[in-house]
Amino acid sequence: MVLIEVFGTGCVKCRRMLKNVEIAVRDLKIDADVHKIEDLDAMIDRGVMLTPALYVDGEAKVVGHVPCVEDIKQILLGEK
Structure with missing residues (x-):
């Protein structure tokens, strides 16, 4: 199991990061x-x-900064 932590105070960028992470995790299964x-x-x-x-x-x-979903996927796959 991979431990993913998103640090942020709840601002728009922080919420966007969390959403992008959730999409990447779901897409990669x-x-x-x-x-x-x-x-x-x-x-x-x-x-x-x-x-x-x-x-x-x-x-x-x-x-x-907030990476796009594709960049997060690459990070999770160990390509970045």
Whole structure:
């Protein structure tokens, strides 16, 4: 199972990131545990300084912008 974390405060970009992640996971039919983290203390503890941020299995993959669904698919497939 893949652990996917989307860090963000709930702004439009953060919600878009979560939606794109959900679409990518559904399209790829992968077994993933997707978490939306909005708690500022949790973000600081993880070193997230810009949002939205996408972490896959504990590793930062995208910070500060919203990737398209196709880019997220590539990340999840290990191609990026």
